[in-house]
Amino acid sequence: MNNNALYKISYGLFILTAKNQEKINGCVINTAIQVTSSPVRIAVTVNKDNFTHDLIKNSGIFNVSVLDVSAAFDLFKRFGFRSGKTADKFSGFEDFGYSSNGLPYLTKYACAFISGRVVDSVDLGTHTMFVADVSDGEILSDKEPMTYAYYHSSVKTQASSDSAPKKGWKCKICGYVYEHEEMADDFVCPICKHGASDFEKL
Ligand SMILES: Cc1cc2nc3c(=O)[nH]c(=O)nc-3n(C[C@H](O)[C@H](O)[C@H](O)COP(=O)(O)O)c2cc1C
Incomplete structure (x- = not known):
């Protein structure tokens, strides 16, 4: 999937x-x-x-x-x-x-x-x-x-480009970075409450 x-x-x-x-x-x-x-x-x-x-x-x-x-x-x-x-x-x-x-x-x-x-x-x-x-x-x-789609392409990116690069997993919805090597499948973003499938590895 x-x-x-x-x-x-x-x-x-x-x-x-x-x-x-x-x-x-x-x-x-x-x-x-x-x-x-x-x-x-x-x-x-x-x-x-x-x-x-x-x-x-x-x-x-x-x-x-x-x-x-x-x-x-x-x-x-x-x-x-x-x-x-x-x-x-x-x-x-x-x-x-x-x-x-x-x-x-x-x-x-x-x-x-x-x-x-x-x-x-x-x-x-x-x-x-x-x-x-x-x-x-x-x-x-x-x-x-x-x-x-507009939020992802034009609103969120303006803000995420302001911050210093980090390592870990980044929430594709709000930009929160979980600064750990591994992420559990049931992890939930503490900021916007979206799940692990909405994170990308940095
Ligand atoms: C782009 C975006 C979309 C969201 N969509 C939803 C949604 O559809 N349903 C939901 O419950 N929370 C959604 N959230 C998360 C809530 O806005 C967030 O958890 C908020 O802090 C809840 O505030 P409250 O505890 O004052 O109600 C979304 C957040 C963002 C940034």
Whole structure:
């Protein structure tokens, strides 16, 4: 099996937001899709270790901000490389507003947002797929949505070329380097939670 075959599937990139009584939070996902058109339903797939996972599980609602090509690596670092369990990801960030469900969505770096109300969830082991009715949604700009391929070719590389060369295994998703000779098959990236198959030897 050539794992690179999986990279030929096209995805978009999104900030998935949710909240509890104390905190608003969001994380980067590439797994938002429309699953049915009548009724209009979308699905997002979220790692059970993510803070956003529990926020959605407990509240039953979320927003998906559709990132456009103006989103820079710093935005991915803010929302994708640390957890709301320990960080306040919206601290010092002003480019967001609130939609009719009371949840934040990005007003910059996003060309649209979609609000979801969970109607079903599928336990996928490491992840939960939340299936949701679409309750709201707006176009925010006419900029091109960002694809996962664009993130790999133009966003992530700018940042990784800044850092000094290291030896070990490099995560192809976020650029984290595991500085060891061997990597266990069940290794999970501590930054973006992708598995060993998404690492390349340096
Ligand atoms: C490009 C990229 C794509 C990602 N896609 C997903 C995804 O589809 N599902 C997911 O659960 N996490 C995904 N992640 C990882 C989360 O964004 C990351 O674990 C985040 O720190 C979780 O934050 P939280 O604990 O505040 O929810 C992705 C990260 C990156 C950088």
